Amino acid sequence: MLPIVVKNNVTSQMQHIVPVVVLYPLFREKNPELEKSAAEGFSWMMSSDNKAATEGMAKILRQVKDFVLQDPKTKAKFSQMLQEGIARKMEFLKQNPQKAESVNEQIAVLNKLLEDYK
Numbered sequence: 001m002l003p004i005v006v007k008n009n010v011t012s013q014m015q016h017i018v019p020v021v022v023l024y025p026l027f028r029e030k031n032p033e034l035e036k037s038a039a040e041g042f043s044w045m046m047s048s049d050n051k052a053a054t055e056g057m058a059k060i061l062r063q064v065k066d067f068v069l070q071d072p073k074t075k076a077k078f079s080q081m082l083q084e085g086i087a088r089k090m091e092f093l094k095q096n097p098q099k100a101e102s103v104n105e106q107i108a109v110l111n112k113l114l115e116d117y118k
Contacts (some may be wrong), residue, residue, distance in 0.1 A: 002034070006041040011050070017041050018056040023064070025077035042081065046088035047098045055108040061113050068117065075117060079089040 002020055005013045024038030046054050061068075061078070068074050086107060093103045 002041060003037045006037055009044065011048070014045055014048070014050050014053045015056055016059070018053055019060060021045060022057040022060050025074065025081055028077070042085065043088060046085040047092050049092065049096065049102050049106075050104055051102055054109055058109050058113055062116070065116060068104055079114065079117045082110055082117060086110045086114065 002017055004010070005017055020034070021038045021041035024035050024042055027035035027038060045057070061082075068078050089107045089110060090105055093100060093107070096103070
């Protein structure tokens with residue numbers, strides 16, 4: 001279902017794919033096909049103004065933080081993912097300045113997570 005939601009940009013389902021999308025760095029070696037769809041979903045999510053999805057992602061990342069931080073390679077993957085997410089949100093903000101309040105709040109959440117993952 002994930003590839004269909006992402007490919008067709010089914011915004012109403014974005015919040016429901018968060019648990020898979022946010023963990024895509026863990027799929028790289030074990031399931032490259034799922035990793036590809038989840039990474040595309042992450043990019044799509046970060047290139048939008050969906051506060052609920054961003055908050056859902058943050059909640060999950062706070063829950064898995066201790067696990068992720070145990071392995072330097074995994075930690076680096078998640079740090080990179082968060083940096084990419086911030087860059088995508090910043091680009092979205094440049095193209096949609098009228099959404100500044102909401103997007104800036106999401107960027108602040110991502111920046112806090114990035115600090116937690118350093």
